[in-house]
Amino acid sequence: MNEYPVLPAQFLETMKQQLGESEWDHFLQALQQPAPVSIRLNPFKGMPAPANGQAIGWSSHAYRLPARPNFTLDPCFHAGAYYVQEASSGFLSHVLNQLALPEAPFALDLCAAPGGKSTLISSFLGDKGLLLANEVIKSRNQVLKENTIKWGLGNTVITQNDPAHFAPLSESFDFVLVDAPCSGEGLFRKDPQSIQEWSPENVHLCQGRQSRILQEAAALPKPGGYLIYSTCTYNPLENEGNVRFLAANFGYKPVEIPIDPAWQISRSECKTEQGVFPVYRFYPHKVPGEGLFMAVLQRPPSEANEKSPKKAKDFRHPHLQRLPGKVRNHPSFPKLDVPEPLSYYQYNNHLFALPSRWVPRFETIAIRLNVQYFGVELGDWVRDTFLPGPAWALSMLPKSSYAREELTREEAIRYLKKEPIALSKADRGWVLVNYKGLGIGWVKNLGNRSNNYYPKEWRIRMD
Known part of the structure; x- marks a missing residue:
């Protein structure tokens, strides 16, 4: 003691x-x-x-x-x-x-x-x-x-x-x-x-x-x-x-x-x-x-009627924009089968999804405050190609169009240390890696090897 x-x-x-x-x-x-x-x-x-x-x-x-x-x-x-x-x-x-x-x-x-x-x-x-x-x-x-x-x-x-x-x-x-x-x-x-x-x-x-x-x-x-x-x-x-x-x-x-x-x-x-x-x-x-x-x-109640924000016809922001229809309709764009409609935004190459009913609130916030993150960042849009991001892997949004690999604890630890891991999946391309059914990140399967896309700043540094 x-x-x-x-x-x-x-x-x-x-x-x-x-x-x-x-x-x-x-x-x-x-x-x-x-x-x-x-x-x-x-x-x-x-x-x-x-x-x-x-x-x-x-x-x-x-x-x-x-x-x-x-x-x-x-x-x-x-x-x-x-x-x-x-x-x-x-x-x-x-x-x-x-x-x-x-x-x-x-x-x-x-x-x-x-x-x-x-x-x-x-x-x-x-x-x-x-x-x-x-x-x-x-x-x-x-x-x-x-x-x-x-x-x-x-x-x-x-x-x-x-x-x-x-x-x-x-x-x-x-x-x-x-x-x-x-x-x-x-x-x-x-x-x-x-x-x-x-x-x-x-x-x-x-x-x-x-x-x-x-x-x-x-x-x-x-x-x-x-x-x-x-x-x-x-x-x-x-x-x-x-x-x-x-x-x-x-x-x-x-x-x-x-x-x-x-x-x-x-x-x-x-x-x-x-x-x-x-x-x-x-x-x-x-x-x-x-x-x-x-x-x-x-706060004491008021007799005044509450006014909810309405979606602006034009959303003007120096860095953030509503995602153009041509991107949403592109074959490479992720398909999210969710019960509630989503709205999409783009910040540089980064794509974000947010429930549509919150758009008026969010856009009111975005033009007045310094927004650092919102909804779920799905990934990056680079030269008409979608690259899935770590936030989507960790989110509750569906990822049904991708192959999945269930990792052992030892494999998951190696992945979280950003070390290479072997995949049993034969298909090349993006693979969602799970631990106990929970998404933890993405791996790009190249056939003879794989690339670990876990964020460097999040990696485990403990031996």
Whole structure:
């Protein structure tokens, strides 16, 4: 057993007051334990529940594992069959299931990287809703993009924008998640580096950054829509302080989320001049996860009729264009037998597919924000020839016109390391390689050898 982490004295004093003497020792003892490990299954990819997993009551398809396996060497992880997400963050699943939402919600995750909560929202929306997942930091946006592609549902648009850029989309979303950057007190056990970065000055800096984000986010839900605010910290300045900010400046109303007492989630009340707001905290000595704070607020309904965007006759974008009919009708263009019509776009040589009913929303987004990815990237169109891409292999869209090769675990690992693999298929051409029935990528069979088209930047580097 490890020694207690060396924690900042001011943090310890604040937590002791927050928890009280009866819980204080239990909290410190929990920080001495290894961080628990949990995963959330992708319900659309059919991976069975882990035999040794313990279901997490507040998070659909989530399980705590008895020990941390080597996820890097599990092809199912790379195929997007599950996401490694600490249990407390999965509370969002329970929250979404309690809200009065339309059948096909339009959602925003404003601070989305690395993608844990975005992939959770994507699963919740399924083939009904659309998610706009935003991350302003370029390097983190790339991680968000990779995780979204591997999740494979094709119901997400990724943007890279400052929250201030969303002003033209005010009153557009059925719910907005602000999982705000914070001082990270709830991650001290999992991420010791966050201890070194903590200071009272940093707490105040984070609170100011959060208030600025919320200043922009508050106008984005529709009347009657929801704003979900969460952090991975404990302190009231970053948590209740911002709930009071929203209540005082934007007229938001409290939303009660029913919880099972067996879950050991700590519910408390944030008193404001506008009313009492229930808030929820996760402590590591009570739950099988890390520290988390969450509050749900609702924008007051309006008598005004909601106006949905209409598809523009002319979509003018400096880089993105609707795919010309001559390309869609070309014999080499992929044929997708899906129940819902798809619309196609081209960015340079890259071809993308998106459900047609979301086109007005998407084009409104595309002309106002910096879109990094959307729907499913099918592949490249080069000199009247279609080259299938990795995102299509990982997606739920059909790929019935291609040969398939089921790989063993050892073969799949070699493929994911971007090493050559032998194919049993005699036919030359593109072959979709699967592991346990899940697409993981493409191989070009040349007869006497094959080319591995797994993205270089995704390859496994572990021996």
